[in-house]
Amino acid sequence: MRELSVGPGTTVTLHFSLALTDGELVDSNFDSDPAEFTVGDGKLLKGFEQALLGLREGAEEEFVIGPEGGFGAHNPNNVQVLDRSEFEANIELEEGLMLSFADAQNTELPGVVVDFNDDEVTVDFNHPLAGRDIVFKVAILEIKPATVH
Template identity: 25%
Template sequence: MIENGQKVKIHYTGTLDDGNQFDSSAGRDPLEFEMGAGMVIPGFETGVKDMAVGEKKSIHIPATEAYGEKRDEMVMEFEKSQLPEGLEPKAGMGLQMQGPQGQPVPVQITAVAEETITIDANHPLAGQNLNFELELVEVN
């Protein structure tokens, strides 16, 4: 059992339930994080904590233990006049807004009307169940 505070290095490949891959450490250094520090989604940490170095396994993480369900209040409409000058908004375009404490919040434009745009501030993987192929490389 890996204890909170220990650092782990893990290789992973993440796929959605439809089989589409959304991320992988293949060809890169393994992901390194501290157990219990909230650096990765809860279901990922749960899936790793009982692994042994060298072990490979598959885990399924429901949306509620990943990036949560899509929240309707995270979809908002803004006047185009609030956009930076010269920006030509298009559906699918990513923007960065500022959160309440000034932190950057990535959003995506989902619709463009005559005077307004609609943006979605949900995480792109919100509402998705996630699947991971894991290989534990190291524990410190």
């Protein structure tokens, strides 16, 4: 086991899980291949990366990451009411349905239907985990010096 700890200039191999505070599992790789990231490469949200700083190989920890360090606050301005005619007539709308939209730059933007009637569809363009505390469990498998490509 190396004496390195998670920090700048390191590549980390880990198992992780993300869950809501009510226990609902959002994502996990504990039953599959581990993930690898280099500190500062942008693969992890800042709050998740910050929680790992200083950990060593073999560490198993659990953190609660608030919205500010995770998926951001829920922004009411990201909830839009669209005219029903903007949707294909054959689409079967239901609350919770995730749809793909194009923004002004023609970039794909996911949105979740939160309400609808014959005239209007209310779509939430916030990240589905925005405004939520996330329980982040990790098991650090390996820490090694980062290689420059």
